[in-house]
Amino acid sequence: MRATLMPWLILAALTGTAAAQDDAFPNRLGGGVPSPSITAPSFPPAPAEAEAVLSVSALPAGIGTPLKTGLAWRVYDDRGDGTRPNIVARSTEAEPSFKLAPGPYVVTVTYGFASALKRVTMAGQPLSDTLRVSAGALRLSGAVGDVRIAPAQLSFSVFVPVGTNSEGRLVRSGVKAGDLLRLPEGTYHVVSTYGESNAIQRADLKVENGKITDATLNHRAATVTLKLVAAPGAEAFAGTAFSVLTPGGDTIREAIGAFPQVTLAEGDYVLIARHDGQVFTREFKVESGMDRDIEVVAKPS
Incomplete structure (x- = not known):
């Protein structure tokens, strides 16, 4: 073994x-x-998602020619989760083009105080779209009779009426004569101030889609030059303090100088002039379109 x-x-x-x-x-x-x-085993890298061009333009709602000026475009990523989206592109061109990766987006265009929004989905292919904006424009001026008021002497405020309040919501103040104010279609209340006192006119104006509403507000007012003099036609005293009051005693305007100018609505007024501790008064009347000197004679007390 x-x-x-x-x-x-x-x-x-x-x-x-x-x-x-x-x-x-x-x-x-x-x-x-x-x-x-x-x-x-090795494989070739996966191709990146293809970007494609989104081309957009804006039209007034209804029938109209494409909007060419005053546009502000923004493109946001559409997350769909309620969070604030990020701006991925912007432009002020009339018909911009954006190069975007595949995915959902929100495109907005602003035209003055009007705007429009649209959701688009990019899928790697070029896409064209048009946004329709419900907007027109308002252009304002002023006159006294047949005479145009210089734009520098006018200021406008534009309101949206709310209920029975014609000045319910301020859209914009400090609008100058000749400015093109782009607004959504609707009715607006306009307040025109001539000068810096009480020469005020109001009007309700309608803005239509794709149209410019030109409106002239007619004032009944005049510009007066205030003077304190020793005798009619004499040289004015420098450093005089003036107060313009209504017959009821409400102060309309105060000014200091030898001959300040004040624009006032048509009506009756009381002028008070103070100089070297003395007070002088005079009643006067303003007639629409009649610019003139208002002299207070400094009579010894």
Whole structure:
């Protein structure tokens, strides 16, 4: 039994030793083969999402020619989760083009106080769209009779009526004569102030889509030059303080100087002049369109 088993055991031991040596030193005896490394297959990188051009234009609601000036465009990413979107592009061109990646967007255009909004989805292909803006424009001026008032002497305030209040909501103040005020379609209340006193006129004006409403507000007023003199036609005293009052005693305007000018609505007034501690008064009347000097004679008390 021992003679039969020994050669096998010796052979097994020798074989195991050689195998161990081959595993430990695969290149030493030339009998071992290293295990092949496994490498993941390589693929070309995925192409980036293709950007495409969005071209937009604006039209007045209804029938009208494209709006060409006064436009402000913005493009927002449309997240759809209620969070505030980011502006991704903007332009003031009449018909801008935006290069955008695929996805949903919100496009807005502002035309003065009017605006429009539209949602678009880019899918890697060029897209054209038109936004319709419900807007027109208002251009204001003033006159006394047939004579135009210089723009520098006029100021307008524009309101949206709310209920029975014609001046319910202020749209804009300090509008100058000749300015083009772009507004949504609707009816507006306009207050025109001539000069810096009480020469005021009001009117309700309608703005229509795609049209410019030109309106002239007619004032019944005049500009008077205030003077304190020693005698009619004499030189005015410098440094005189003037107060213009209504017959009921309400102060309309105050001014200081030798001959300040005041624009007043048609009507009756009382003029008070103060100089060197003395007070002088005079009643006078303003007639529309009749600019003139109002002299207070400094009679000794």
